[in-house]
Amino acid sequence: MVKTIQDNEHAVQVRPTKVQQRVELANVRRFHQDVLPGYRKTDLTKIALTSQDLGQVRHRFKGTVYVKDESDRYGLPAFKVLGAAYASFVAICEAWQLDPHTATVQELRRHARSIDPTPLLVAATDGNHGRAVAFFSNLVGLGARIYIPSGVSSIAERAISAEGPDVDVIRLQEDYDECVRQAAAFAAADDPTQGQQRLLIQDTAWQGYTHIPQLIVDGYQTIFREVDEELASRSQQEATHVFCPVGVGSLADATVQHYTAARDEATSLPTCMATSIIAVEPAGSACLAESLAEARLTSIQTRNTIMAGLNCGTPSYTAWPNLQAGIQVVVTIEDEHALNAVQRLHTSGIAAGPCGGAPLAALQTLFSNPFEAERLALLDDERVVVVLLMTEGAKSS
Ligand SMILES: Cc1ncc(COP(=O)(O)O)c(C=O)c1O
Structure with a gap:
């Protein structure tokens, strides 16, 4: 059973000038709400963690965990x-x-x-x-x-x-x-x-092909607008920890761009609690973890995984600099962990698919390693607000 938590030594909590933000948010919003038929905000569901989820830190985790449930977007079973x-x-x-x-x-x-x-x-x-x-x-x-x-x-x-x-x-x-x-x-x-x-x-960029992948990243911003609006409507502060599954890293790029922009504006969080973005990859296709280790965009050979949507060998060319600047750590997980997390989410009434289970599996991995959980400021603080990006429903694989 291999679980890896890999630090990104290059990540800096507040480094907005290094992160490229180029979103035409108003047009993204118009398109999703008024142009594409069938818009509905997806659910942000609060889940109560069990002692099995929390393991050794069961007396130390004081925060709140939300699942952003993308199992039904315009009738399709994923955020894509x-x-x-x-x-x-x-x-x-x-x-x-x-x-x-x-x-x-x-x-x-x-x-x-x-x-x-x-x-x-x-x-x-x-x-x-x-x-x-x-x-x-x-x-x-x-x-x-x-x-x-x-x-x-x-x-x-x-x-x-x-x-x-x-x-x-x-x-x-x-x-x-x-x-x-x-x-x-x-x-x-x-x-x-x-x-x-x-x-x-x-949905991935390379040298000479960047415009469309960047528009795709822009489109993902709707997820974070909804998360912010929903948290505000519940009088919650913004997320302190966001767990994001990574294939080529375009969704993670959108995550980094959003939370960096939020920091640029007057944010309700003290600087010490700026949002940490935690990437999650299957152990057999961890191209972001490998790229961070090599400190350059790196391609790898991948092996099959039940997290099919994350089975990519090369990070997106345009996402990479933002990921290098903005991802705090990468947690790599095996299929069995994703499967367990999927079953666990089902007990909370959330019909997750394998990629959708990955963020919870990563959170459980961190909790099973109190030193890491503490280092990421997940423990002993009621202000901790974790958002797990549950990116696909059970129907999609
Ligand atoms: C369900 C699901 N989650 C997460 C991802 C990862 O997104 P990205 O490839 O932008 O990293 C994908 C990619 O296809 C996916 O299908």
């Missing part, structure tokens, strides 16, 4: 649609010279009908992102071509296909990173005979 749909919307507007600040889904649908051959959205995915791209392509009347690696379940594959009649799923006998390369190559080669337009909607 927030970024995938927003980035697809802006990218389509830009390609068709429409104004993303005023355009509507109906306008996009009308436009799509007038273009022959029908344009394609292209993406590689471990499951959730590709499903979200397929969902949006269907909503606006486009086709989608989604690449999946060998480790993605056939249930997830069918769920992507079922998003629309013009969704093609291409399964490769390769890993996620290779799927990203092939999706990018396919999208770059606009169909020469028919002149078909192909838009790559990828």
